[in-house]
Amino acid sequence: MGFLSALKRTVIGRPIASKHAHLERLAIPVGLAVFASDALSSVAYATEEVMHVLVRGGTMAAYYKTLPISLVLILLMVTVAISYSQTIYAYPNGGGTYSVSSDNLGRNWGKVAGASLLLDYTLTVSVSVSSGTAAIVSMFPQTQPFMVPIALGAIALICLGNLRGVKESGILFSLPTYGFVVTMIVLIIFALTKAVTTPATPPNLPDDHLLQIPAWLLILKGFAASCTALTGIEAVSNGVPAFKAPSPRNAVRTLWLMIVLLGVMFLGVSFAAVQFGITPMDSSQEGYRTVLAQIAAKSFGDGSVMYYATLIATAAILFLAANTAFADFPRLASLMARDGFLPRQLMSQGDRLVFQNGIIILAVVAGGLVVAYNADTHSLVPLYAVGVFIGFTLSQAGMFIRFRRQKALLAHRLHVEDARGMSPDYPAAKAERGRLNRKMAINLFGGVVTFIVCWILLITKWEQGSWLVVIVVLGLMMLFYGIRRHYDYLAQSLSVGNQASDLKAIKSLTLLLVPRVHKGILHAIQYAQSSAPDCRALHVTLDAEKAKSVRNDWITFGADMPLVILESPYRSLIEPVIEYIDELRAKEPDMFITVIVPQAVPKHWWQGLLHGNAATAMKWALGSRKNVVITSIRYFLP
Template structure:
C-alpha cells in the first residue's frame, strides 16, 4: 500500500476546486463546529465564580446571581458588537482585521497573535479537560492521560483534514446532544424548584450581608466567570466558511449561539445557587446539580458523558478559526504563504496540521495538566475583545454612518467592560498570566520580520523593462512560471539564448488567476507563447509533467531536444526558505528521472 492510498483512506478522495461551494457550512453545522468552545465553557463558568466566592464562605454564594447577570450583560455587548463586525468585515478575520484597519498595524498583529496562541491553548486545554473527565470515570487510565489526549488531538486533526463539511457533520451530533441534555437538566431542576421540592434552606437568601467581602473579590469572581465567554469571537473569524449569504448566515448563527450560551449559563448558575452547590475538587458543579436533580441514575451518567465529549470537542472551534485567521495574516504577508494553500479536501490543511502539532507539544510539555494555562487562555481572549471593541468604536466615530451613535454606544460599553476584565485578570493573576507579556511581543516581532522579508523579495523581483536576447537553433525550451517577476525575466533571457522555441507554462488553480496571468503575460512578453493549464485538484506537478511529456514525444519525432528551465530565487538567509513554497525543488525532483529531458536551474540571488 503506497503513501497515496494511505492518504486517500485517512483524508479522503481529493476534491475539485469547483466543489468549494459544497464545502460551505449551513447554520446548523456552523453552530455546532464554531460554538463548541463557547458552549463547553458552561461546564466550568459557574464553577469559576463559586471558587472565588468560596474564599469568603457559603454566605457569599448568592453573589453568583448578580455576577452572572453581569456576565450576561457583557455577552450581550459582545454579541451585538460581533454582529456589527461580521457585517462590516464579511471577509473574516474578526478582531485582527478590525484592529488592523482601525487601530493600526501593531494593534492588529497583537490581536491576531493573541488569537492564534489562544486557539492553540483552546485545543490543548479542552482536550486535556476532556481526557481528565475520561480518566476520572476510569481511574485505571489515569497514567495514560497524555497518550489519550494526543490521540484525541490526532483524531480531531484528521477529521478536520477531511474537510469542513464532513467534520461538522460528525461533530454536530455530540454538540447538540450536550445542549439537549443540559436543557433537560435545567428544565427538570427548575420544575422541582417551582413545585417546592427543593428546600429554601439550602441556599443563602439574596441580599444577605456577607462580612469580609470586598469589591476586589467580587471583580475577581466576575473576571473568572467571564471564562464562560471564551470562543464567542470564532464565528466572526470564520465568516468565509458559511454558505451564501455568508454574513447574514453568520449573524444568525452568532445569535443562536448567544441564546444557547445565555440560557445554559444562567440556568446552571441559578440551580447551583438554589441547591446550595459548593465547588469541590472531587466533583464538578454540573455533576453535583445532576445528582441533586436526578440522583446517580442513567441520566446522571449520560450528562457526565456528554459533558466530557463537549469538553474535548471544544477544541474543534480552534480548528475552525485558526486556519482562517492564519490565511488572513498570510495574505497580508505576516505569516508564511503555505497557510493560504488548500489541501486535497479544500481545507487549509497546513494551518490544521500546525495547530495539531503545536497543541500536542503543549500537552506533552505540561504532562497533560494544562489547567495552569487557563488564565493565559482568558487573557488571550480579552486582549482581542478589547481591541476589536475599541477598533469598532473608532470606525463609527470616523465614518459616522446612519445610526452610528447607537453602534458606538454598544462598542464603547463593550470596550470598557472587556478592558476592565483584562485589568482585573492582570491584577489578580499576574503570576499566572505574566508570560503573555513575554511571548506576545516575540510573536509580533516575528510577524514584522516575515513581512519585511516578503517586502524585500517583492522589491527585488519587481520587473522594470523586458530585455531582448539572442536565439539559438535546435532546442525546445519549456519554462514553468508562477508569475511575472525578475526571476522569470532572468530565466526567460537565458531560455532565449539556448532555444529556438521557448514556451512558458503556467498552472492555474482557478479561472480567475488563469485570466490574470494571461493578461499580465500579454503585457509583459506577447512574443513568447504562454500555455496555461487549469488544475482542478490544485496539483502543480501532475499537469506540468503531462504537458512536458507531450512536448517531449513531439520533439522526439522531430529529433529535437527538450530543456526545462526552472526559475529559482535564492534567499539571503536559510530560514527564509521556510517562508516560500519550494515548487522548484518539487519540479526538479520529478524531472530528474526523465531520461530525455535536460533540466536547468537559473538562480536569482536576493540581496536582502
C-alpha cells in the same frame, strides 16, 4: 497511485474540486456545531472556575456571589454579541477582529489582535480537551493516570476530522453539540424542580482563617474566572464565508442562537451548583468529580443512566469544542499569511478545501501545551481569556473608528452637495447619522467595558501566569515583524525592474556522473549531450585498477564525450566532485553547471535497500552553491 497517496485518500478522503467549494458551505444548524461548540462547552467549566475562586474566601457571602457574577457575565455576553453582529455585516468576508483592527486601527494593532487570537485558539484546544478528559475521569476514576494520552488522542482525532473538510467535520460534530444542549436543558429543569420541592443545601466551605481575601478583590477574581465563558464568541465573525448565502445574515442568526443557549445554560448550571451547595474539588483528589458531575449526581442520582448520559455528552462536546479553534485558527492564519506576517504555506488550501497546514500546526502546538501542563484544566485556564479580551477591545475600538469615519464622510458629502447647490437629502442624512451614532455608542460602551475586563483578567490572574500571555504576544509580534521584513526584502531584491533588457547568453557546462559503463546510463548520456555543447563525464575512483577498466569501457563504448577520472584518497564519492565543481566555479563564477546523476529505480520498494542513492547526497552537498543544478536521470531495473 503510490502507497502514501493511497493512504492519504483513505484517511482524509478524495480531493474536492475548487468549483464545488460552495457546496461545502454550512447551514445554521451545522454552523452552530462548528463555530459555537467552544462557547457552549464552557458551561462545563466556567461555573467551576468561578467557585474555585469564591470558596477560597471561606464565607457564605462570598460563595453566594456566584449567581450575581453569572448575571453580570450574561450582560457582557449580550454587549459583545451586539458589537460582533455589526462586525459580521461590515466584514462579510470574515477575518473578524484581525480585519477590523488592521483596517481601522492600523497594521500594528492588527498584529496584536492576530497574535492574541492565535494564542487564544491554541489554548481553546488545550483547555477543551483537558476539561473533556476531566469529565471522563469523573465517570471512570481508574483512567486518571492516562489523562495526557487521552487528551492527545482527542486532539489527533479532531485534527483528522478537520482535515477531511469543513462540511464533514460539521456533520460529525453536530450530534455531540446538540446532545450536550439537550442534556443541559434537562439537567437544569430537574435542578429547578428540586429547588421548588427541596430547600437549598448549605455548602461545605473551608474555615475563614484559611485565606483572607478582601471582598472586592474576591469578586473581581471570580468575575475574571467567569470570563472563560466568553471565549469562542468571536469565532462566528471570523468564519462568515463558511456559511451558506446570505452568509452575513446566517452568521448573525447563528451568533444570537449561540448567545441565548450559552446564557441559559450558564445561568442554569450556576443556579443548580448553588442550590445543591456544591464546591469544586481538586483534580488530584481521590474520587475527583467536576462541579457539573456533582450536579448531575444530585439531579439524576449517582450512577443513573442520565448521570452517565450527561457526563458522556459533556466529555464529547468538550473534546469537540476544540473544533471551533480548528475552524478559525487556519482561516486567521491564512489571512495573516496573505498579509505577509506568517509563512505563505498557510495560505494554501489542501485537497479537501481546508487550510491543512494551519490545522496541523494547531494540533502540534496544542498537544505540546497539554503535555506541558499535564492536561490540568485549572492550570491552563489562567492563560485563557486574556487574549480573547484583547481581541474584543480592539474589535470594538476598530468598529467605533470605522463608524466615526463614515459619519465624517457623510458630513463631508452633505457639505459638498450644499456647496454645489445640489439640495442634499437632509431627512435621509439625519436618519443615517442617527444610525451611525447608535452604532458608535454601542461600540464605545463595549470597548470601555471589555478594556476594563481585560485589565481585570490580566491583573487578577498575574500570579497564576497571565504574564505569560504578554510574553507570548510580544514574541509573536516579533515573529510577524521578522517574517514580513523577510518577504519585503525578497520582494525588493527579486524585483526585475529594467534588468530584463540586460539578459544575455550564459556559458553552461554539463557533468555526467558515471559509476560504471552499463545500459542504464545510455539515456543519461543522450540527455547530457543534448543539454549543452560542453559535456564531460566524471568518474570517482577508489581503486586505480578499476579506473583503468572504466576508461577502457568508455573508449570501447565510443561516447562522444571526454571522461574525467577523479581520485578519492579518502574514499568519498562526493568530495572529489564538489572540489572539481568548486575549481570550475572559481575560474568562471557566472557559468551554469548541470550535474546529471543516473539513478536506479528498482521494481519493488524493498529492492531499493540494495542500491545507493547518490542523487540525494549530491543535492544536499551542492544545494547552497550558486548556478549549480542537480538533475536525476532515472533508469528502471528489470
